[in-house]
Amino acid sequence: MSKASDDLVDVSKYDSPQALEKGESPDALKQALKKMGLKFGGTPAQRAERLFKAHKKSANGTNGIGGVGLRRETELLEAQVKYMTEDILADLLQSTRMNVEKKLALSYEELEQERYAEENPVNPDDDEDGSDSGEEKTIHNPKDVPLGWDGKPIPYWLYKLHGLNHEFRCEVCGDVTYRGPRNFERHFTEARHTHNLKMLGVQYSRYYYMVTQIDDVLKLADKSRNLSASQLNRTADDExxxxxxxxxxxxxxxxxxxxxxxL
Structure with a gap:
């Protein structure tokens, strides 16, 4: 028995998925599954089995295709999820979002230091070694490596990996010393360096990359201005x-x- 695609399918009069498949058209099964919010792809046999199982699960308190009960269950679950996310877990979700945004802004070195701090937590009991509690414990740092977020020296392998044993001085920044090639290269586009270049009357560009001496900056600026003037004079002849x-x-x-x- 076939029905129009927009009619409801009365699953209750069938005792098996095979009977449902024979009694209804493939399009009617598809539309019934679609109205229930279920997947409606596959063969007619698969559609009939899916629809029959859905009706069997929601048979209590429903009639017809059993879609009303299923929709009620879905709406209840959605309301519960909304309540959990907007009320109970709101603070947790907000803190998680802020933590993710903070990690995105960290450099690789900072992420490694944070990971090391998490893997090597500070144990308060370690400080109770019989000495006076008011006396500060001296940090053993013979190789003078930078301290991590936990106040302890970072691992020496990490120190060597990022070349932090190499120091680079920049006269433009006021003789500031940068540890590691990455920190040194990155500082050329940071506020301190670009601001000091402006104080020298120079607008930062890629031509001043890796230039750290004030005299070299001024010479390069003069050369750039002279070169620009000569290029303007040659433009007409080169056309x-x-x-x-x-x-x-x-x-x-x-x-x-x-x-x-x-001509």
């Missing part, structure tokens, strides 16, 4: 023109030939 036969001339030659009527 190329083409005649009707495809011959290419610079501007001066082209104008001379045109005035002589040779």
């Amino acid at each position: 190329e023109f083409e005649d009707a036969e495809g011959n290419v001339f610079n501007r001066k030659t082209y104008e001379d030939l045109r005035r002589q009527g040779l």
